[in-house]
Amino acid sequence: MNKRKVLLIVLIVCVGLVFWWYFAPSSVSERTDHITLYGQIDLRTVQLSFSEQEYIEGMFVDEGDLVQRGQVLAVLKKDRLKAQFAEAVARVAAQKKVVQRLTTGLRPQEILQARARVRAAKLRLSNAQTLSQRIKKTTPSGASTRQNLDDVITDVALAKAELAVEQNSLSLAEEGYRKEDIAEAQATLKALQAVVDVLKVRIGELELVAPVNGTIQNRIAELGELASPSRVAFTLAVTEPKWVRAYLPEPQLGFVTEGMVASVYSDSFAEPFEGWVGFISPQAEFTPKRVETTELRTQLVYEVRVWVSDPDNALKLGMPVTVSLNTSETRANNSDVEVVDKGISVTSDSVKGLGK
Template identity: 75%
Template sequence: MNKRKVLLILLIVCIGLVFWWYFNPSELTDDSKEVTLYGQIDLRTVQLSFSEQEYIEEMYVDEGDVVQSGQVLAVLKKDRLAAQFNEATARVDAQKEVVQRLTTGLRPQEVLQAHARVQAAQIQLKNADSLLRRVKTTTPSGASTRQSLDDAVTAVKLAQAELAVEKNGLSLAEEGYRKEDIAEAKANLEGLQASVQLLQVRMGELQMLAPVDGIIQNRIAEVGELASPARVAFTLAVTEPKWVRAYLPEPDLGLVNEGMTASVYSDSFAEPFEGWVGFIAPQAEFTPKRVETTDLRTQLVYEVRVWVDDPDNRLKLGMPVTVTVDATANKNINSDLDSASEESSDVDSGSDSRSQ
């Protein structure tokens, strides 16, 4: 009788556990849920080319060399651009002198010369007036001819015109050069200075600098070849940060979020590498043929990029890896987000009540 009671109790407990598991499956599964992804190590590459078309003078790195950001990789010949730079600099210096001359105005000696020319014109006019008065007194008596009187009158008019010209010249000398001429000279100077700055930029671009830290993957150009912007000289593999291109099955999409920590396993190393989910594609696709997973290849997946911390650069491009993501971290993230949203809603409601 006691055995039957025990068996009945056990049966009731089992049935209760089955019902509880059926209505709360996440309590038994999600806590130990681990999402496994399959992918490959992917590297971003930079195609490096020169901005100038010139012959290569030196190549300082080779394939496999580790380079730092700002390191000089190669240089071009600079003779031609250096000559253009010197010519442009000389033109700037000459135009500076023109601007200085126009801004300063005439020299004091030139102004004094203008004064002297005015005084000479005044003397000539005075002399012409005296001659005209004498001719006028002698013409009625016949001592001077009518032609002499006409010549004296013309001489006075010429002297008056010459005096007017010299006075205008003195006024211009004292006033200096026109503002429009000075502005034009300054504009020409700015244009020449811009040409010099452009040549300075081009001179700097004769050196190829590494834009980021990385490894020289391919050395395509050689010394003595003609470089151009359309021709790649180096291929630089960016090693930091390194990331895994993997694919997340659609049923596991709700278990993985961006920012979650991950472990990256490789067949070449026993210990895993630390990583984190950096990107999940917003659009689904079919599994690419090159990815080998245990799921059907026609299953919808989402591309995932998992950043990997590999300071020793042990993971190589194209290396197949396995990524595991602890889905329990998803709960923590969601709970944090929910609590943050609740706090913000409480703050909003409090502010609303205060405003009322």
């Protein structure tokens, strides 16, 4: 009986140790050469809209079309802005003539006319002074009246004033226009030219062009509709680069680094796609319900973005894939790897695993 009890106790202890070893959380993660993750293909999308409010005159692409950077996707009507542009160009041309006239000054003939008016004013003054001297001599004898003397004195004063006016006019004609007037005309010309430049930009923006290479995901606007900056016309899916949104279990965080080589597998293709780890989230989260993994749903994970080389555009948005990370290999050149935040600071079992 004693032996049976001892054997039973030993058996119970062994079973308990096995259960404890199997189910107890390990404080140190074993290092492995390959880590498997599960995720979906994700793409960046660009919402394209016109900068002007005008009616759509032409639509050149449809959903699913591959487009290149700079390719015209749609155009708006240009009649209204072209008319405004023509008016602005005419105003600039007219103001240029104004600036040229002010800068050049008066014509030689106008200056000669001013000089001739000065000479005429001098002659009238001389004649008035001569007549005044005669009247002054004849007035005491009664040959001329006092009224005649007052009239000639007034004529002399008027002739002197007229001469001063003509002399000042000649001086202004020879000096030219004021610098302030010229500066004002030049500033007005610059303002009108700026209006032309703005209209030129606005006419160019009547064409909606693709900012990057990609695929038209949604065509929202249609021919003849009124486009506006607040309304999206196309949704463009950026095909390069593509990346996998996967989630890394917390115990394996210390074994994965940015730039690590990855192989991306899909059920639709026999051969894997080349990839590399481009981003590791600095913030932990619980596994999203949409991701199917072999781990528990409540396991703590970190979002990982694995960039994929897909020159033939075979991988589609939302396609489920399996990622195999080679923890012993890192890309030699990581210059094209997008790193959002390198400041990962954690103190957990994953960091302890680095010492294994």
